[in-house]
Amino acid sequence: MVTLQLDRLSARYGRRQILAEISTPRFEGGRVVALLGPNAAGKSTLFRRIFGLLKGGGEVRITGAASERPVAYMPQDTGVNAVLTVYESVLMARMQGRSLKVRPEDLAKVDQALDELGISPLGARDIGDISGGQRQLVSAAQALVQEPEILLLDEPTSALDLNRQISLLTILRRLAREREMLIMVALHDLGHALRFTDEAMVLENGQLIACGETCDVVTPELLHRVYRVAARIEPCSKGQPQLIVEESV
Ligand SMILES: Nc1ncnc2c1ncn2[C@@H]1O[C@H](COP(=O)(O)OP(=O)(O)OP(=O)(O)O)[C@@H](O)[C@H]1O
Numbered sequence: 001m002v003t004l005q006l007d008r009l010s011a012r013y014g015r016r017q018i019l020a021e022i023s024t025p026r027f028e029g030g031r032v033v034a035l036l037g038p039n040a041a042g043k044s045t046l047f048r049r050i051f052g053l054l055k056g057g058g059e060v061r062i063t064g065a066a067s068e069r070p071v072a073y074m075p076q077d078t079g080v081n082a083v084l085t086v087y088e089s090v091l092m093a094r095m096q097g098r099s100l101k102v103r104p105e106d107l108a109k110v111d112q113a114l115d116e117l118g119i120s121p122l123g124a125r126d127i128g129d130i131s132g133g134q135r136q137l138v139s140a141a142q143a144l145v146q147e148p149e150i151l152l153l154d155e156p157t158s159a160l161d162l163n164r165q166i167s168l169l170t171i172l173r174r175l176a177r178e179r180e181m182l183i184m185v186a187l188h189d190l191g192h193a194l195r196f197t198d199e200a201m202v203l204e205n206g207q208l209i210a211c212g213e214t215c216d217v218v219t220p221e222l223l224h225r226v227y228r229v230a231a232r233i234e235p236c237s238k239g240q241p242q243l244i245v246e247e248s249v
Helices: 043-051 086-095 106-117 132-144 160-178 188-196 220-226
Strands: 003-007 011-015 016-022 032-036 058-062 073-074 152-153 182-186 198-204 207-213 229-233 241-248
Touching: 003 182, 011 043, 016 043, 016 207, 032 043, 032 160, 032 188, 043 073, 043 152, 043 182, 073 132, 086 106, 086 132, 106 132, 132 152, 132 160, 160 182, 160 188, 188 241, 198 220, 220 229
Parallel strands: 032 182, 032 198, 073 152, 152 182
Antiparallel strands: 003 058, 011 016, 198 207, 229 241
16 A cells, blocks of 8 residues: 655745655555645645655655556646647546557546546537636546546645535545545645545644644644634534634634
């Protein structure tokens, strides 16, 4: 099973240090880890550093990976290539780092990814002519179709309506379990983090200030200290933890 551990990981833009020696416990395949923190805390920077787009001190330790390219990354802002259809763009994502020959299996995986995310009817549409939420689902398909062992998702639900936010997070959680994939997902919705993630790590000003089981990390004290809101957490009628925000403080 794949594992990911960060050891004194740092990153800088020019001379400006953004991440300060982030060390984590070992995260395991099959788990969903929330990456939390206020705006500009360093979440996207951490993803770029893990994925290798930024250099810096420390080490990203991956063990137990079966493939040579175990990590896929879905950035926050996904560019649009207007000359491709949705289907072609997902197929291109699938073929990254593989031989140029498209096999029937590759087409089946594209169909499966589109189907799983409920966007099969968009397949023939030009990627430049779909809505922002649809584009976000296409980006998720582009990441999933690579069958990564570690998947980094930067705010994948930010453009989605409520139903699709819940659907996507439910699918991701199921796929993490089924494929023993480790998913790290940056979220601003702490209610979603409580409901859909197993573990959470919280960044503030480039420092890791909390890490552990999500229910132990996302507490009224953390919400007060880091997010400056008064909030409580109560079980809903189905027993799921629910975040109730009272006011900003
Ligand atoms: N390309 C860049 N060049 C210089 N500084 C950058 C660059 N990208 C981000 N930063 C700075 O690095 C810091 C961390 O930004 P980052 O995007 O990692 O935060 P974030 O936690 O993902 O924020 P948000 O929740 O707003 O998306 C911020 O101060 C930001 O201004």
